[in-house]
Amino acid sequence: MKYLMIAFLLLSVAVMGFTPAEIFIQGIVKDEKGMPVVAASVIETNTKNVSETNAEGKFRLKVNKEKTEITVMAIGFKEQKLKVTQSQIILVVLKADSKALTEVVVTAYAKQRKMDMTGSVVIPSSVHQYSASNISQQLQGTVAGVTVVKGNGKPFKDEWHDPKRRMHDHEKNFNREGYDAITENTFQSVTEQPLSTFSIDVDAASYSNLRRFIQNNQLPPAGAVRIEEMINYFSYQYPQPKENQPFSVNTEITDCPWNKKHQLMLVGLQGKQIDLTDLPASNLVFLIDVSGSMYAENKLPLVKASLKLLADQLRPKDKVSIVTYAGSVGLVLPATSGEYRTKIKEVIDRLEAGGATAGGAGIQLAYKVAREQYKEKGNNRVILCTDGDFNVGQTSDAALETMIEQERRSGIFLTVLGYGMGNYQDAKMQKLADKGNGNHAYIDGIAEAKKVLISEFGGTLYTIAKDVKLQIEFNPRHVKGYRLIGYENRMLAKEDFNNDQKDAGDMGSGHTVTAIYELVPPDAEIPAHVSVDPLKYQHKDSQKQPEKNYANTDERVTIKLRYKEPDGEQSKLITEVVKNAPVKFAQASNNLRFAAAVASFGLTLRGSAYKGSADFDQTLALAKSALGTDKEGYRREFIQLVEKAQQIALQKTQTNNGVFE
Structure with a gap:
């Protein structure tokens, strides 16, 4: 019995030793110009094994056997079928397909557009061993199709972060990124539009995304530059709310650094910090x-x-x-x-x-x-x-x-x-x-x-208030015009403020929200403002001398804020009044001065029509004067980012998509 047990164990080990290892096929898919084809489907024929090419056209496909057939498909290209083995690294060159893509077929995994694809195989002996820089040269004079190059079966090295890669190598790989166009907020006349209404925005994705662009030696496209998200990436030292309020409302007014005739107003919300x-x-x-x-x-x-x-x-x-x-x-x-x-x-x-x-x-x-x-x-x-x-x-x-x-x-x-x-x-x-x-x-x-996920854990994952909206009323006695910087995709109609059915932004534990207005004082002209003709059927003295109807008060603005509890459906109202008490920019808080630096950077990157004198040098000067304690080092990192963006801008007067001029 003892020997029988030993024999059984040995047999089990032997069987385990023959358990087949997983088999993978690796390759890269390019078009006829040598550019990577992103999101191409690579399928082991007649199986459910599917992969998809990454941003560099590379793929790694799990297959059922060492020698098999794969099918490569991509919208706008002709289908390519080829026989491969595990020991090979495959280069697939797809030919463009000019035919209409109309018929829908169902594969083992999903619906895809059917593409009438053809191609050819170039045998290994017809080309030399290639490197990433000479693929297109090696294919000159050959039939467009597939090159099979002997490899060692090891995965591709991810070279995306290789600092030696040239700038244009980065630029060409952003061609499938999707950004919505942004139409900047314009200056509004207080007599015509006294109310400014918008939803809060605590997202900060735009800043980390444009940081990625700049660190890869490219200025971001205009649609990637959302100034409110850039400003809200950073934390500001606002006081915690009092009593049972979910947030405190903070304001400050000072001179505008990029237009000396104007002023800046900061509106900052501080969410209640809940202990973890x-x-x-x-x-x-x-x-x-x-x-x-x-x-x-x-x-x-x-x-x-x-x-x-x-x-x-x-x-x-x-x-x-x-x-x-x-x-x-x-x-x-x-x-x-x-x-x-x-x-x-x-x-x-x-x-x-x-x-x-x-x-x-x-x-x-x-x-x-x-x-x-x-x-x-x-x-x-x-x-x-x-x-x-x-x-x-x-x-x-x-x-x-x-x-x-x-x-x-x-x-x-x-x-x-x-x-x-x-x-x-x-x-x-x-x-x-x-x-x-x-x-x-x-x-x-x-x-x-x-x-x-750690430092901002509570703010990211725990909502303290939902559907948070702001409505600001400007007093025309002290403000002639205004422009909200950013928040273009968060603007609301004035009627939406009291409408609890209207969706708005949410706020997490400990989060801050900052908004910057550029204000036009009564003695300045509103930039690019087109006036309308006087009303025909309303002959009022207010049209000739409107200041007679202005409230005689030192109140500059009234801020109204609505929010709902996380599980509530009826909003609550908070009201704050801002007195007419601006300070010189040098005496403004670090909060306002650093937020102004970030806004200046955004205006510069966008080539904004409202940037005035804003440029990289001004941005750097503003940021360096408002570092504060900067415990996390994010503000110092911002300065380094601006310096690098300035270097990129000096190397070229315009990015490929015409964002920076």
């Missing part, structure tokens, strides 16, 4: 994009590192579920107590990128899981980690927004964490966060992940 031990129990659903486009080091690997940091903050009363999506969606971790953080992190570590991107289906499943685990009086939230490049299923912005709006009524909030470059869909991420009663951050590195 007093925060309600959380029901969190990590919704993770594991599609092929997330293969790069600054995507899924950074997502995994970020969420493991967040897992370390969880308490036993918190629960986490994990939903993933690629070509299909799945629940990879049912609701698990934060007490078992090791188990949570093990599941995160096992995630791999590959497949198409069924983002809509993933969002639906995540909300379903969140509803099933719903905690009354708790923090119920979906945390979406993605590059935003949905290409399967319910992918139109309108459809996704409608779905998110319906889901938010269940009391579940949405946090959107953006990752990566090359195909980053900023506009889509903004819309999802706005419609989901949530916030949006861009994670460009592990330091930013620590800032968002």
Whole structure:
């Protein structure tokens, strides 16, 4: 019996030794000009194995056997089929397809546009061993198609962060990023438009995103520069609210550094800081994009590192579920107590990128899981980690927004964490966060992940007030005109302020919100203001001498603020009055002077029509004079960023997309 047991164990070990290892095929997909094809689908023929190329056109596909056939498809290109082996690194060159893309076919994973694709195979002997810099030269004179190069089976090195790469190498890889155009707020006449109404915005994604551009030696496109998010990236020393108010309202008025005839007014909100031990129990659903486009080091690997940091903050009363999506969606971790953080992190570590991107289906499943685990009086939230490049299923912005709006009524909030470059869909991420009663951050590195998920843990994940709106009434006796800097996509009609059905921004524990107005005093002219003819049917003295009807008071503005409790549906009102007491810029607080420096930087990057004398030198001077304590070092980092942007601007008078002049 003893020998029989030993024989059985030896046989078991032998069988285990013959367990086949996972097989992967690696390659890169380019077009005929040698440019990487992003988000191309790479499929093992007649299987469910699918991958997707990243921002550099690279892919890594899990296959069932060492020798197999793969199909490569991309919208706008002809399909390519080829036989490959595991020991080869494949270069696929797709030919452009000029035919209309109309027919829809269903693959094993998802719907895609059918492309009538053809191609050819170039045998290894017809080309020399290639490097990234001479691929196009090696293919000159050959048939467009596929080159197979012998390799060692090791994964590609991610060279995106290689500082030796030339500037144009970075620029050409941003061509699939999506940003909405921004139409800047104009100056308004107080006699014609005395009310300014907008929703708060605590997002700071724009700043970390443009930091990524600048660190990669490129000035950001205009649509990526949202000045309010740049300002709100930084913390400001506002006092904590008194009594039972969720936030304090703070104001300050001083000279405008880029237009000496004007003034600046700061409006700052400070959210109540709740001790972490007093925060309600959380029901969190990590919704993770594991599609092929997330293969790069600054995507899924950074997502995994970020969420493991967040897992370390969880308490036993918190629960986490994990939903993933690629070509299909799945629940990879049912609701698990934060007490078992090791188990949570093990599941995160096992995630791999590959497949198409069924983002809509993933969002639906995540909300379903969140509803099933719903905690009354708790923090119920979906945390979406993605590059935003949905290409399967319910992918139109309108459809996704409608779905998110319906889901938010269940009391579940949405946090959107953006990752990566090359195909980053900023506009889509903004819309999802706005419609989901949530916030949006861009994670460009592990330091930013620590800032968002550890340093600002309460503000990022715990809402203290929702649908927060501001309405400011200017007194024409002291203010002739005004312009709100930024917040273009947060503007509201004046009637929306008292309408509790109108959605607005949310505020987290300890968060600050800062808004800057540029004011035109009574003795100055409103820039580029076009007046209207006097009214024909209202002959009033106020039209000839309007100042007779102005309130005789030293009140400069009245600020009204509406908000709802996180689980409430009826708004509450806070009112603050600002007296006419401006100070010289040198005597203004560090809060205002540094916020002005950030605004100056944004105006300069955008080439704003309202930038006046704002430039990089002015920005640097303002920032250096307002560093304050800067415990985290973010303000000093800002100065370094401005200096680098100035160097880039000196090297070229205009970026490729014409943003900076």
